[in-house]
Amino acid sequence: MKIEARGIAVRLGGATILDGVDIGIAPGEFVGLIGPNGAGKTTLLTVLARLRMPDGGQLLYDGRPAGALGRTALARRLAYLAQGTQVDWPLAAEDVVALGRLPHAGRFGPADSAADRRAVETAMAAADIAHFAGRPVTTLSGGERMRVLLARALAVEAEILLADEPVAALDPYHQLKVMELLAGAARAGLGVVAVLHDLTLASRFCDRLVLLDGGRVKADGTPGEVLTDAEIGSAYGVASLFGAHDGTRYVLPWRRIDDQAAE
Numbered sequence: 001m002k003i004e005a006r007g008i009a010v011r012l013g014g015a016t017i018l019d020g021v022d023i024g025i026a027p028g029e030f031v032g033l034i035g036p037n038g039a040g041k042t043t044l045l046t047v048l049a050r051l052r053m054p055d056g057g058q059l060l061y062d063g064r065p066a067g068a069l070g071r072t073a074l075a076r077r078l079a080y081l082a083q084g085t086q087v088d089w090p091l092a093a094e095d096v097v098a099l100g101r102l103p104h105a106g107r108f109g110p111a112d113s114a115a116d117r118r119a120v121e122t123a124m125a126a127a128d129i130a131h132f133a134g135r136p137v138t139t140l141s142g143g144e145r146m147r148v149l150l151a152r153a154l155a156v157e158a159e160i161l162l163a164d165e166p167v168a169a170l171d172p173y174h175q176l177k178v179m180e181l182l183a184g185a186a187r188a189g190l191g192v193v194a195v196l197h198d199l200t201l202a203s204r205f206c207d208r209l210v211l212l213d214g215g216r217v218k219a220d221g222t223p224g225e226v227l228t229d230a231e232i233g234s235a236y237g238v239a240s241l242f243g244a245h246d247g248t249r250y251v252l253p254w255r256r257i258d259d260q261a262a263e
């Protein structure tokens with residue numbers, strides 16, 4: 001499924017949160033949505049997922065108004081991973097992942113076919129959570145819980161995955177594993193949008209980056225085009241180190257620009 005958002009505007013509590021945002025997501029693309037705290041990334045993701053109606057602009061799924069797609073069809077085609085890891089019910093991790101199959105359930109029956117079970121198992125293996133499948137999620141660490149929630153989103157087997165900070169709570173091993181997983185899923189045809197604060201991971205793994213700042217798109221292009229010293233400096237107020245390893249360019253935010261005393 002292709003998503004196109006044009007001129008999206010959102011106003012909340014008298015403030016303009018998103019202002020004329022244009023963004024497109026195609027199948028097979030891994031897009032990193034980056035920008036400082038409060039830039040509007042989560043708000044934009046909720047608009048793209050149709051969880052929030054914008055105050056202006058147009059949202060198209062496969063070239064047609066997003067509202068034309070029914071809720072169940074949308075839930076099968078688009079998976080949304082919310083920010084944070086709060087889960088209030090002491091469900092077993094495996095049962096949380098199985099919730100990802102609900103959009104595929106029949107009207108009167110549970111989603112418990114061989115295909116459903118396979119999707120849950122595959123998602124649990126991909127997120128490296130099979131070894132605590134039976135544990136109540138409320139007893140898991142923040143990073144472990146994040147991986148359970150990611151597995152739930154993967155189990156949907158949607159065409160688009162919108163993930164809000166999927167690696168924020170993870171250790172370096174699992175950050176790399178999840179970024180590799182998302183990049184691999186995109187190569188296999190999934191359209192992925194991930195909100196990311198780690199510019200090093202974003203520059204290494206994403207096909208495209210969209211930089212939001214103050215509710216507007218400041219840059220949209222390849223990591224090399226978007227993550228320039230000038231763009232990072234103006235959006236985040238930090239100066240970066242740049243390098244290359246094995247032919248891949250990397251970016252390392254290094255010091256605050258207002259920190260004159262720092263190296």
Ligand SMILES: Nc1ncnc2c1ncn2[C@@H]1O[C@H](COP(=O)(O)OP(=O)(O)OP(=O)(O)O)[C@@H](O)[C@H]1O
Nearest residue numbers: 012013015017035036037038039040041042043044
């Ligand atoms: N109900 C509301 N009323 C007023 N302002 C709001 C409301 N909800 C969100 N905002 C503001 O909208 C702005 C964008 O919020 P959003 O969560 O989209 O930012 P973000 O880019 O995802 O930030 P972060 O990186 O901190 O997660 C923030 O300044 C936030 O304070």
